[in-house]
Amino acid sequence: MSWLPEASAHAMRIDILLAGLVIISLAVLGLVFGLMALNVLRFRAGRTSPIARASAEHKGWGFEIAWTSATLVIFFGLFLWATQLYVVGFRPPDDAIQIYVTGKQWMWKIQYPGGQREINALHVPVGRPVRLLLTSEDVIHDFSIPVLRIKHDVLPGRYQSLWFTATRTGSFRLYCTQFCGLGHSRMTGTLTVLNATDYAGWLNSAPASGSLATVGEALFIRSGCSGCHASSRYAPDAGDTSRAPSMVGLYGSRVALADGRAIVADAAFLHDSILDPPRRQGASFATEMPSFRGVLAEEDLAALVAYLQTLSPTLPQEAGN
Template sequence: MSWLPEASAHAARIDLLLAGLTIISLAVLGLVFGLMVLNVIRFRAGRTTAVARAAAGHKNWWFEIAWTAATLVIFFGLFLWATQLYVVGFRPPADAIQIYVTGKQWMWKIQYPGGQREINALHVPAGRPVRLLMTSEDVIHDFSVPALRIKHDVLPGRYQSLWFTATRTGSFRLYCTQFCGVGHSRMTGTLTVLEAADYADWLNNVPASGSLAMAGEALFIRSGCSGCHASSRYAPDAADASRAPSMVGLYGSRVVLADGHAIVADAAFLHDAILDSPRRQGASFATEMPSFRGVLGEEDLAALVAYLQTLSPALPPDTGN
């Protein structure tokens, strides 16, 4: 039983892994120090019998190989166990609610698909997968909720993804666990887990100025994106197919870059393509898209990404309602 509350579906598995690692480490520590103590007693000064001298000159290679191989296999098994948990932690279910988290000295800014916003507070429903798309506006932060057993670096100019399923209602503390300046200790907040009906009521009662996708659609037009990229509603035939890719169906598809490398156009790809266009240039498009780094803030980028996701009917982003 952990001294911390277990408030997520995978918290017990993380605790079990940590307990297994601790037990195995203590067992190996006990074996090594036990053998050291045994040899200190057995070959202590003054014990110079023939038996002791003979034992000192004998080495059991099979014993050495056996215990070394056994510990190697055990720790390799722990590595595979931890790897499996790590991989699962970055593969959210398709129906996960997508929430945007932006770190800034010294606060957490939260944006919901419906356009609701919070500072240093995050509300989620119990029993429903939640995917966090996280980025930073300035320096490296680290988003951590100990009760959920989640923790991940938040990097400037890049999306980091993390997901969880909360299983216990209540309020839990969230922290920045990467030193980020003089106000680092104040960069905390509260995660509130609500029942599904209470979460829906909370969303309906929080003021929202249109959904993120709607804001992103307006920004897509205002920034001139629709002049080159075809979308589902604006200028469907405006772009020469060799000039710029259509945004319809782009999210979730495989894109071949100019260097021949193929990559899935997920939310992180869309975010990076807007900020660092040359590195995300498609292989079949000769026109180079200008970078919007320094032009669009992270909140604008979140809105644009949310809108572009809606242009792939087979993979609509979850609204959280």
């Protein structure tokens, strides 16, 4: 049992890792300062005997090598464990509920797949993996829920992703832990973890003007995207795919960029391609897409990304629609 409140599946592992680092650091600190104190007392002026001087001249290195090697191995093991926890923390399960979080001076704006929206409040079901897509509209923020042991910088114009699985119901505090201006101290909110029945009831009772994907589909047409990018929602000849790639099956596939790199078209790729097209220019398309930076708000971008994800035939159904 953790000595701090915890409510996520990986919180205990984080606590054990930190406890291990603290214990090993204190042990090394105690050993080093203990040996220093022992030698100060043993070889202080006026107390050094010829026998002690002789033993110092024939000093053996076995003890030093042994404890230095042992602590190095332990710290390296903790490093590998921390690396594993870090990697797992950014690889959500395929069935994770995807929720969009936008930081703005000085509030957190939350959007759910079903179109529900909140300010400074986040509702999630217990026992279900939840993926957060984080971005900022202005300055650097930092999204933190201490009871879940999650914390991540939120950068303007970029998607950051993390996930968690809540293990107990209740209400918990969330914070911005990066100084972001005069109202930084007010940029807090509440995480509410509900059982499956209560969460379904909350989704049904929360106001929503259509799902995010539905809103994104309307934006896709209204913003002129359908003129170049084909979509399965339209006739087969809709969209000039000689000028731009088809959106059908793009999400989750590998894309060859003009600079020779090949990357996976995840949510961050789709988001960046809309805001900064030259950095995501495809190798086989010479036409340069205009940037929508300053044209579409982050809420609109979230809707567009949600819609483009539905065009992938392998995309798992998102809970909360």
